[in-house]
Amino acid sequence: MTAEKPIKPDKILKELSEIWSSMAKPDGDAAIADAATHGGGVLRACAMTLVSFVDDEEDSMALNNTLAGLMKEHPSRSVVVRLKEGEDFLDSRVFAQCWMPFGHRRQICCEQIEITASMNRLADVAAIVGPLAVPDLPRVILMRSARIVRAGALRKILPLGDKIIVDSELPGAPCFGELGGLLDAGHITGDLAWTRITDIRALLAHLLQAKSPKQIVIEYSGREAGPEARYLEAWLEAALPATKVGLKGTGGDGGGKPSAVNVDADLKVLLTDGAAEYDMGGMHQRAAMSKCSDEELLNIELGIVIHDPVFERALNRITA
Amino acid sequence: MSPETSLQDPLRFHRKSPPCAVVIYGANGDLTKRKLMPALYRLAYEGRLAPGFAVIGISRTAMSNDDFRERMHESVKKFLEDSPFDEELWKSFSQGLFYLAGDVSDPPSYQALVKCLAEVEEARKTEDNTLFYLSTQPSQYAEIAEGLAASGLNKGKGWRRIVIEKPFGHDLQSARELQSRLEKCFHENEIYRIDHYLGKETVQNIMAFRFGNGIFEPLWNRTYIDHVQITAAESIGVEGRGAYYQEAGALRDMIQNHLLQVMATVTMEPASSFTSDAVRDERAKLLRAIRIMRPDQVPDNAVSGQYGPGRSGSEQVSGFRSEKGVDPESQTNTFAAVTFLVDNWRWAGVPFYIRTGKALPKRITEIAINFRTAPLAMFRKATAGAEALPNVLILRIQPEEGISLNFVSKRPGSGMQLRPVSMDFNYGSSFGERSPSAYETLLLDAISGDATLYTRQDMVEASWQAVQPILDYWSTQKFDFPNYAAGTWGPEAADEMLARWGHTWRRP
Numbered sequence: 001m002t003a004e005k006p007i008k009p010d011k012i013l014k015e016l017s018e019i020w021s022s023m024a025k026p027d028g029d030a031a032i033a034d035a036a037t038h039g040g041g042v043l044r045a046c047a048m049t050l051v052s053f054v055d056d057e058e059d060s061m062a063l064n065n066t067l068a069g070l071m072k073e074h075p076s077r078s079v080v081v082r083l084k085e086g087e088d089f090l091d092s093r094v095f096a097q098c099w100m101p102f103g104h105r106r107q108i109c110c111e112q113i114e115i116t117a118s119m120n121r122l123a124d125v126a127a128i129v130g131p132l133a134v135p136d137l138p139r140v141i142l143m144r145s146a147r148i149v150r151a152g153a154l155r156k157i158l159p160l161g162d163k164i165i166v167d168s169e170l171p172g173a174p175c176f177g178e179l180g181g182l183l184d185a186g187h188i189t190g191d192l193a194w195t196r197i198t199d200i201r202a203l204l205a206h207l208l209q210a211k212s213p214k215q216i217v218i219e220y221s222g223r224e225a226g227p228e229a230r231y232l233e234a235w236l237e238a239a240l241p242a243t244k245v246g247l248k249g250t251g252g253d254g255g256g257k258p259s260a261v262n263v264d265a266d267l268k269v270l271l272t273d274g275a276a277e278y279d280m281g282g283m284h285q286r287a288a289m290s291k292c293s294d295e296e297l298l299n300i301e302l303g304i305v306i307h308d309p310v311f312e313r314a315l316n317r318i319t320a
Numbered sequence: 321m322s323p324e325t326s327l328q329d330p331l332r333f334h335r336k337s338p339p340c341a342v343v344i345y346g347a348n349g350d351l352t353k354r355k356l357m358p359a360l361y362r363l364a365y366e367g368r369l370a371p372g373f374a375v376i377g378i379s380r381t382a383m384s385n386d387d388f389r390e391r392m393h394e395s396v397k398k399f400l401e402d403s404p405f406d407e408e409l410w411k412s413f414s415q416g417l418f419y420l421a422g423d424v425s426d427p428p429s430y431q432a433l434v435k436c437l438a439e440v441e442e443a444r445k446t447e448d449n450t451l452f453y454l455s456t457q458p459s460q461y462a463e464i465a466e467g468l469a470a471s472g473l474n475k476g477k478g479w480r481r482i483v484i485e486k487p488f489g490h491d492l493q494s495a496r497e498l499q500s501r502l503e504k505c506f507h508e509n510e511i512y513r514i515d516h517y518l519g520k521e522t523v524q525n526i527m528a529f530r531f532g533n534g535i536f537e538p539l540w541n542r543t544y545i546d547h548v549q550i551t552a553a554e555s556i557g558v559e560g561r562g563a564y565y566q567e568a569g570a571l572r573d574m575i576q577n578h579l580l581q582v583m584a585t586v587t588m589e590p591a592s593s594f595t596s597d598a599v600r601d602e603r604a605k606l607l608r609a610i611r612i613m614r615p616d617q618v619p620d621n622a623v624s625g626q627y628g629p630g631r632s633g634s635e636q637v638s639g640f641r642s643e644k645g646v647d648p649e650s651q652t653n654t655f656a657a658v659t660f661l662v663d664n665w666r667w668a669g670v671p672f673y674i675r676t677g678k679a680l681p682k683r684i685t686e687i688a689i690n691f692r693t694a695p696l697a698m699f700r701k702a703t704a705g706a707e708a709l710p711n712v713l714i715l716r717i718q719p720e721e722g723i724s725l726n727f728v729s730k731r732p733g734s735g736m737q738l739r740p741v742s743m744d745f746n747y748g749s750s751f752g753e754r755s756p757s758a759y760e761t762l763l764l765d766a767i768s769g770d771a772t773l774y775t776r777q778d779m780v781e782a783s784w785q786a787v788q789p790i791l792d793y794w795s796t797q798k799f800d801f802p803n804y805a806a807g808t809w810g811p812e813a814a815d816e817m818l819a820r821w822g823h824t825w826r827r828p
Contacts, residue, residue, distance in 0.1 A: 282443075
């Protein structure tokens with residue numbers, strides 16, 4: 001085994017700085033002056049620090065594509081921490097993600113730092129990632145590592161972010177009880193399972209305006225209600241205390257996702273792929289629903305870096 | 321807590337419109353095809369429209385509901401910007417489209433509309449809320465409003481609003497005459513005068529920039545700002561709109577409405593709240609504070625231009641007078657530049673230069689805030705005078721929306737060599753999400769009853785008052801047109817106008 005080189009935040013920051021310098025250099029000093037006056041060259045953009053914890057097995061290309069997509073709306077210093085089992089290991093690399101907006105002359109670039117570490121080095125990771133955060137800007141943790149959850153180490157990484165985003169639909173995600181614990185401790189928390197039902201909730205809020213239904217039944221496909229169906233139930237219960245809200249499984253293997261919402265006997269909203277359909281006033285209506293890629297969901301969550309009272313009320317209701 | 325309140329999630333839900341019927345006069349026109357219908361479809365795509373929504377198109381052309389739907393289908397597919405087209409959604413959306421053939425001068429056509437609206441309300445549950453959108457010749461606005469009132473369509477169980485497009489009159493007197501006829505039919509708070517510039521994201525961002533940040537507003541006054549330049553340049557000529565443009569001209573077409581509204585947004589006092597009347601009160605106050613020129617002050621403070629033959633890039637461009645429908649002796653201005661002064665404590669003595677024109681070198685709309693130079697030129701000996709360059713804050717409206725701040729910086733190396741650099745914020749790259757079109761924003765506002773981005777009659781009159789002396793003076797002159805070649809930055813007189821103040825135009 002070769003001796004491991006120490007990893008220091010200062011060194012990583014210096015490497016980042018060198019990357020920016022090298023991107024500016026090829027055309028020389030004149031190019032920079034030209035960029036300043038005529039808009040060519042490279043534009044450095046940063047609105048937050050995004051720290052993603054993933055297990056080493058996760059498809060790195062898919063993750064990088066998602067992160068690259070996020071950069072357009074939320075340009076950030078992106079730190080990806082890949083965690084693996086096994087022997088003592090800690091390594092890092094830095095690079096820049098660039099793209100050329102259509103019709104523009106100037107590339108937009110964001111910084112990316114990738115740290116690969118064994119689970120027993122998690123404390124080192126925290127010590128490295130902390131100083132890498134861009135000062136004065138929000139810090140968001142994207143938690144996709146089942147290893148951290150299994151190891152009960154979620155709280156160790158919390159100081160690295162102002163907000164933590166999980167996805168309850170993923171295998172090995174933190175359970176509702178753990179999420180409730182984060183809320184109780186005052187952490188800003190987001191769950192992509194909640195984000196996925198935003199369009200459905202907005203439609204229901206619109207359809208139920210000035211209505212006081214007696215009963216709402218949320219149908220889900222599968223044997224057990226999934227996080228989305230449970231969030232929907234909790235949201236409706238919290239918002240409509242006089243309404244009886246229930247869940248009903250319809251079988252199949254839909255992973256427990258909501259498939260329809262029945263409001264009393266007079267309104268049924270069918271949730272199909274990418275749309276909601278219902279009949280109202282004798283007319284058939286179809287409303288487009290977001291397709292809900294990880295990138296789209298994260299774009300929404302990264303835009304909310306404050307406490308979300310509606311989400312927290314629903315989560316508290318589930319965990320009560 | 322009512323169900324409505326408790327189900328809302330303002331952090332995450334987009335604003336939705338209440339049920340209503342939108343009646344579009346001029347439904348077969350370009351604006352409906354290119355802007356209004358794509359905007360309404362996009363609102364439907366985003367789920368912003370209520371299930372109880374309908375459009376009734378009216379124009380003289382005879383066609384059925386299905387014909388109208390088919391035409392709109394083609395238009396939306398063709399003119400929808402930055403957005404996918406969903407055929408399934410269109411099927412649902414188009415069920416709410418209806419058509420009525422009628423002449424606005426024909427009283428029975430209004431009775432037909434009464435019947436049609438009743439049927440649509442029954443079928444679509446629009447709750448009798450009705451928005452009339454006049455996308456017609458401006459000369460028909462008053463006649464339509466009177467026709468609607470005579471048939472009782474200006475009142476009902478639900479709300480009534482009427483949207484009119486600029487120009488609101490062709491001078492101060494005609495603007496007042498139009499208003500006197502409109503106000504007999506609709507209340508002022510039911511009249512929505514659309515200025516699509518105010519619906520642009522980047523114009524709205526000016527308010528966010530000024531009043532959402534603490535560091536700029538203390539500098540935003542005569543003590544620190546030397547002068548302001550507002551440029552709205554078009555690289556194309558009138559391109560087929562010669563007949564219309566000949567009647568309007570650059571001063572009426574751009575400065576009286578769009579650019580004075582932009583100037584008001586840049587210079588108004590902070591409103592006490594972000595509510596419709598509070599914001600519009602401040603805009604109106606600013607417009608009323610613009611110094612009205614005496615006739616003898618016009619020649620030094622206003623420049624009229626008309627383009628002659630020239631080149632746009634590699635393309636040869638013919639002169640304005642050679643355009644179809646244009647009088648070969650036309651005295652119409654295709655370029656106008658004006659120096660405005662604002663008589664209030666914040667802006668006393670600061671010149672605001674506004675210029676707009678057709679067939680200029682590039683298409684750009686921007687506001688350049690020129691700050692005063694540093695009080696002591698301490699680096700003069702070591703530089704070529706770079707430190708004497710003023711800081712310029714540029715608010716770019718189009719095409720690459722954003723904000724830049726130009727300042728001087730030390731060049732790396734020994735010695736104190738300074739050079740200008742630019743710090744950029746690019747709206748498109750910092751917020752990659754699609755921006756709604758101005759018409760999406762403004763239509764949703766009108767349907768929701770938010771008039772913040774619409775102009776009020778007192779604002780219209782104040783801006784006419786500001787340009788009326790120029791129009792009056794120019795109407796007495798015979799200009800030696802053309803006085804600038806297509807593809808150049810306008811007549812020399814525009815440069816001389818600034819030179820009298822010791823300034824020069826930016827080359828954007």
